[in-house]
Amino acid sequence: MKTKNLPITxxxxxxxxxxxxxxxxxxxxxxxxxxxxxxxxxxxxxxxxSWDIIQSFAKQNTRIKPLRLANNSGAAIARNTAIEQARGxxxxxxxxxxxxxxxxxxKQLGFMQDKNIVLSYSxxxxxxxxxxxxxRIITPPTQLSYKxxxxxxxxxxxxxxxxxxxxxxxMMPLIRKRQDYGLWLSILKQGHIAQGMPDILATYRNRSxxxxxxxxxxxxxxxxxxxxxxxxxxxxxxxxxxxxxxRKLTS
Numbered sequence: 001m002k003t004k005n006l007p008i009t010x011x012x013x014x015x016x017x018x019x020x021x022x023x024x025x026x027x028x029x030x031x032x033x034x035x036x037x038x039x040x041x042x043x044x045x046x047x048x049x050s051w052d053i054i055q056s057f058a059k060q061n062t063r064i065k066p067l068r069l070a071n072n073s074g075a076a077i078a079r080n081t082a083i084e085q086a087r088g089x090x091x092x093x094x095x096x097x098x099x100x101x102x103x104x105x106x107k108q109l110g111f112m113q114d115k116n117i118v119l120s121y122s123x124x125x126x127x128x129x130x131x132x133x134x135x136r137i138i139t140p141p142t143q144l145s146y147k148x149x150x151x152x153x154x155x156x157x158x159x160x161x162x163x164x165x166x167x168x169x170x171m172m173p174l175i176r177k178r179q180d181y182g183l184w185l186s187i188l189k190q191g192h193i194a195q196g197m198p199d200i201l202a203t204y205r206n207r208s209x210x211x212x213x214x215x216x217x218x219x220x221x222x223x224x225x226x227x228x229x230x231x232x233x234x235x236x237x238x239x240x241x242x243x244x245x246x247r248k249l250t251s
Contacts, residue, residue: 009037009105009161010088014078016044018096019053021205026057026064028099034106040082041096042067044074050096076172076179083172089165093180097205098158104201108161111197119162119187119194121155122201129207138204142196146188150226151243153181155194158202162187173229177221182229189230219244 011029015022022041029039041064043051051068058064067081083091090109094100104122112120126136140154148154157180162170170187172179188194222244226237 007036007089007165008087009034009090009092009109010083010086011037011039011092011094012079012082012086013039013041013094013096014044014075014082015041015046015050015054015096016072016075016078017046017048017050019046019049021097022050023053023057025094025096025098026054028101029094030057030061031102032100032105033102034109037092037105038063038065038086038088040065040067040085042069042078042082044078045069045072074174074176076174076176079179080171080174083169086164086169089163090161091164091169092161093157094202095158097207099203099205100158101201101203107199108159108197108201111195112161112163115195116166117163117195118166118192119155119160119184120197121161121194122159122197122199124156124159124202124204125200126204126206129205131205134206137200139198140196142198144188144194144196146185146191149181149185149188149194150230150240152247153178153184155180155184155196156202156204158204160184167192173225175221175224175229177218178225181222182225185225185230219248 041054043054054066058066069078108120108122123139126134128134144154167187170183173182222241226232226240
């Protein structure tokens with residue numbers, strides 16, 4: 001894999017009341033073996049010490065670009081604000097409570113460059129809210145089409161990277177949840193195939209009480225995505241929603 005002289009990668013991170021975890025998330029970017037990156041952190045009007053922590057890191061490293069919304073507006077607007085400011089060819093995502101392994105960017109960008117990939121992702125491990133190991137590994141398929149992804153979101157946001165030179169900047173739909181899912185669909189809908197790596201390159205923190213931890217609560221957000229973002233009819237939306245239910249029950 002060729003990783004020398006890779007174009008800059010813009011890492012997109014949204015933050016809202018993340019003081020417990022955001023320092024570790026930022027540090028996992030700082031620990032990357034590939035150093036040609038910028039980290040854009042958009043704080044969504046946090047009421048805890050998140051913004052202070054972000055500013056502290058930014059003062060120590062000029063590659064960290066702090067942004068802040070005046071009013072709490074949701075993760076989609078926070079992420080899109082960061083994407084708009086991004087200078088990099090590659091757009092990567094890391095949530096403020098998740099972690100990257102040190103060779104994440106080096107391995108994945110080399111993979112993308114070698115195969116001229118538009119959208120890539122990888123396997124990832126799962127930890128509990130307090131950081132304890134769960135032994136769970138998420139290993140998605142090696143390729144995903146638009147139709148594959150309609151059946152369920154199999155790309156972990158913390159592992160995804162897209163090439164803005166090939167795609168242009170793609171924004172997230174302005175919905176409360178499943179914004180990342182909507183972004184992957186908008187890329188794949190154009191006929192592209194997402195390519196995955198079996199390597200475990202990131203760690204997802206499973207937080208209790210979050211909307212994303214409630215599998216059935218998420219189904220209504222899938223319905224909104226299918227009907228109002230993808231523009232699918234009721235029958236097709238119900239069909240793909242059933243696929244999501246099956247996947248959730250068997251995962």
